[in-house]
Amino acid sequence: MKTLTLDKQHIWHPFTQVKGALDPIAIVRAKGAYLYDEEGKAYLDMISSWWVTLHGHCHPKIAKAIATQAETLEQVIFADFTHSPAATLSKRLTDLLPGSLNRVFFSDNGSTAVEVALKLAVQYWQNTGEHGRTKFISFEGGYHGDTFGAMSVGKGSGFFKAWEELQFGVETIPYPETWEGDDGVEEKEEAALVTLRQVIKDNEGQVAALIMEPLIQGAGGMRMCRPGFLKKLEKELKTSGILLILDEIMTGFGRSGLMFAHQNSDITPDLVCLSKGLTGGFMPMSVTIASEEIFEAFLGDSFDRAFVHGHSYTANPLGCAAALASLEVFEEENTFEKIARIEASHRKALIGFQSNERLENLRVQGTVLAMNVKVDDEGYTSSVAKKLKFQFLKKGFVIRPLGNVIYLLPPYCVTAEELESAYNVISSVLAGQTP
Numbered sequence: 001m002k003t004l005t006l007d008k009q010h011i012w013h014p015f016t017q018v019k020g021a022l023d024p025i026a027i028v029r030a031k032g033a034y035l036y037d038e039e040g041k042a043y044l045d046m047i048s049s050w051w052v053t054l055h056g057h058c059h060p061k062i063a064k065a066i067a068t069q070a071e072t073l074e075q076v077i078f079a080d081f082t083h084s085p086a087a088t089l090s091k092r093l094t095d096l097l098p099g100s101l102n103r104v105f106f107s108d109n110g111s112t113a114v115e116v117a118l119k120l121a122v123q124y125w126q127n128t129g130e131h132g133r134t135k136f137i138s139f140e141g142g143y144h145g146d147t148f149g150a151m152s153v154g155k156g157s158g159f160f161k162a163w164e165e166l167q168f169g170v171e172t173i174p175y176p177e178t179w180e181g182d183d184g185v186e187e188k189e190e191a192a193l194v195t196l197r198q199v200i201k202d203n204e205g206q207v208a209a210l211i212m213e214p215l216i217q218g219a220g221g222m223r224m225c226r227p228g229f230l231k232k233l234e235k236e237l238k239t240s241g242i243l244l245i246l247d248e249i250m251t252g253f254g255r256s257g258l259m260f261a262h263q264n265s266d267i268t269p270d271l272v273c274l275s276k277g278l279t280g281g282f283m284p285m286s287v288t289i290a291s292e293e294i295f296e297a298f299l300g301d302s303f304d305r306a307f308v309h310g311h312s313y314t315a316n317p318l319g320c321a322a323a324l325a326s327l328e329v330f331e332e333e334n335t336f337e338k339i340a341r342i343e344a345s346h347r348k349a350l351i352g353f354q355s356n357e358r359l360e361n362l363r364v365q366g367t368v369l370a371m372n373v374k375v376d377d378e379g380y381t382s383s384v385a386k387k388l389k390f391q392f393l394k395k396g397f398v399i400r401p402l403g404n405v406i407y408l409l410p411p412y413c414v415t416a417e418e419l420e421s422a423y424n425v426i427s428s429v430l431a432g433q434t435p
């Protein structure tokens with residue numbers, strides 16, 4: 001039976017109101033920046049398939065690393081056992097991170113990496129005798145995944161109304177989102193810091209950690225803030241002893257221009273969550289990386305002090321092999337040169353988009369270009385999203401607006417011509433579409 005028929009009978013798709021949704025497109029293969037459907041139609045994947053594909057689809061080096069690993073060691077329990085792919089990957093990742101960020105805890109996806117970070121933060125304070133520190137601070141518009149803890153700290157995203165009653169208490173502070181030519185940014189940053197200081201004061205000795213997506217709030221609409229703001233934020237947190245958790249699940253592995261977004265601000269978090277691009281977009285895997293100080297607080301003579309958490313596929317060797325191969329590609333293919341070229345191209349395109357009167361709040365950070373379409377119904381449920389998405393797909397582009405926000409987040413293999421075609425399709429679709 002045809003894929004679509006079977007799909008419609010049996011599958012429940014993510015983040016989708018199935019009633020009235022466009023039929024899903026059955027993809028049969030992918031190569032580089034393209035996806036191909038059953039009829040052989042090509043789609044230029046300008047969102048890296050939900051922000052995971054890093055160097056390109058089906059990159060031969062990563063594919064081969066997975067195949068070789070699958071024939072050698074496909075999986076082993078990770079309590080009482082270890083293996084070279086996990087150990088080598090941990091060394092490579094921690095070498096890329098600042099300070100004493102030195103301990104890698106593996107899990108399976110972004111949400112679980114966030115759960116691990118939240119649980120570690122709370123237990124860290126318990127293990128060090130500060131039992132009252134159980135609260136979190138997060139940002140308005142922040143998104144950290146769909147499990148309960150991640151939903152709680154991501155309540156500012158507005159996606160989780162149905163489960164609001166069941167979420168734990170989180171203080172949210174304003175996010176100083178900014179764009180090209182924004183005059184109000186200083187004020188917004190100051191207001192955010194004033195609120196932060198107040199929240200810290202009102203909850204003295206009760207806050208375990210602050211969690212944020214550094215520089216770019218992804219699902220919240222590719223909302224960007226300035227690197228200098230992170231530096232000021234870090235200072236406030238250090239003064240009050242609150243841990244800083246950076247959710248680099250989307251921003252990691254070059255998306256922000258540098259390997260990790262926090263490097264743009266030269267700050268040192270206590271915990272970092274990575275997933276999405278970790279395996280180059282091939283395997284579901286994530287890591288939560290903790291400072292040595294946090295790790296040491298879990299050592300002791302009783303099991304109570306240990307971190308009692310784990311997943312069946314913790315440190316799956318296939319995922320580790322893919323991640324190692326992906327890191328090698330960064331070096332072999334001079335990926336940061338490609339990233340710099342994408343950023344330069346985006347910045348040039350931004351100037352062109354500035355004269356488009358349907359657009360506002362243009363912004364670029366690294367390989368991410370974003371812009372708001374002027375509409376009456378802003379936000380994720382904006383009706384313009386579906387119309388635009390349909391037009392882009394018809395023309396062979398996977399560009400999937402977040403509400404009224406159009407953005408590009410391409411795989412790094414994308415060429416100058418392909419980027420140009422994506423900028424052009426945005427202009428032409430907006431021109432042909434009645435407001």
Ligand SMILES: *Cc1c(COP(=O)(O)O)cnc(C)c1O
Pocket residue numbers: 109110111112114143144145146213218219247248249250251275276
């Ligand atoms: C996607 C994402 C998550 C959740 O990751 P999943 O793998 O979808 O669970 C968490 N935080 C950020 C910033 C993300 O972009």
